[in-house]
Amino acid sequence: MPSFEITPDEQTGLAKALYDALDPLASAIRSRQTGLPADRMWEADPIEVTLSVLAAWKVVDAEVKRLTAQAAATAGSYGASYEQMGAVWGITRQGARKKWPEAVSRPAPAAAGRSALALFGGTAELVQAPSGEWSWAGVGADGASAGTGDGARCATAEEAAAHAGAFLKEHALDTAGPS
Template identity: 65%
Template sequence: MPTPEITPDEQSALATALLDALNPLATAVRARATGRPEHRMWDADPAEAALTVLATWKLVDTEVKRLTGIAAGTAGSYGANYEQLGAAWGITRQGARKKWPDAVPRPSSAPAPVTLELFDGEAELTQDPDTGHWAWTAQAADGSRGTPAPDAAPCTSREEAAAYAGAYLREFARP
């Protein structure tokens, strides 16, 4: 999934919405910090007022990080892996694993290999417990052994791996 782009109009609308959301929070933070009535709380040195706004953005940043973690965990609970999370965030798989270490549930162990017997040959399907990807190895009826090409995209489901293994067994079946 490529990182989404934002148009200038969307960026402007987002900035407006964020500033509209920030102002009441900044006002409340400033009122607590100064003890002044709301209508006078911004009567201060401009640097102090600007620092209050900056501190309030920090509060927003912390909340965005918390909500981002929840979104990553939700995606992981629905089957997204760290490679997909990283792609959505514009970082590597390793970066996503470091950023959200608990977002993708780790299976306690890989499922047992699945054996297929087709076209007088046999294939074994296995799942990598770290990535969730599936791989296959096959012994065709003509005696040839096959595995995915080194540059092949990983299989994301058992069914996909079975389809590739089945195609290999069919290709090298005895006539």
């Protein structure tokens, strides 16, 4: 897994961007607390000013946690595992699962699903295994038969249908007549 460390220049730029984003928020918090206009924030008691800055960082921290959970959920929706997310975050798989419990959906055990496909004068049956993988078996209009081979499985019903459809098209009877 690649390292996600940042360079000193990137860290300086990030700190500047965060401070630039934080300043208006800290000013608004301080203004609400004191009734002073935001442009006079720095004229207040230094302890109160720094506590306003600390309060703003707390708001930023909560937002970063929310956005981090959203990014983890997005990664999980694309198929990233807790192991991968943990590696990126520098924690264990179990730590990632605890940190983002809803990020990776655990599919319910799939009941075997079946679907029929009729194209180009032939038929195919799509079958879902308890593991969730799909296979297909078909008979073309010309009588040829085929399907997923031993151990060959498709990840989705759509993938199995695409393979079966391609087979059925290849084994369609030529009804176009002479050209």
